Amino acid sequence: MDVAAYMGLSSMEVLIASWPSLCGDWTRTVHPTVYEVLGLHAALRVATDALHLANKLATV
Known part of the structure; x- marks a missing residue:
């Protein structure tokens, strides 16, 4: 069976x-x-949120 x-x-x-x-x-x-991809997704989500917060704080 081919699995993807x-x-x-x-x-x-x-x-x-x-x-x-x-x-x-x-x-x-x-x-x-x-499992590894789910961990990578979670890490990217945190990094994205941190970047958005940093950009918001930089404009204040």
Whole structure:
């Protein structure tokens, strides 16, 4: 079975990983990558919020 993981962004869907020809229980293969991407997304969200706050404070 071919498995692919996508992240839906506001403007597009991005392929984050693909695993061609996985057999059997593939959750142990896919889960770490999805978990890492969720962590990256959370970190980018915090960085974006911090940048917005810094810009707001700079204009005051």
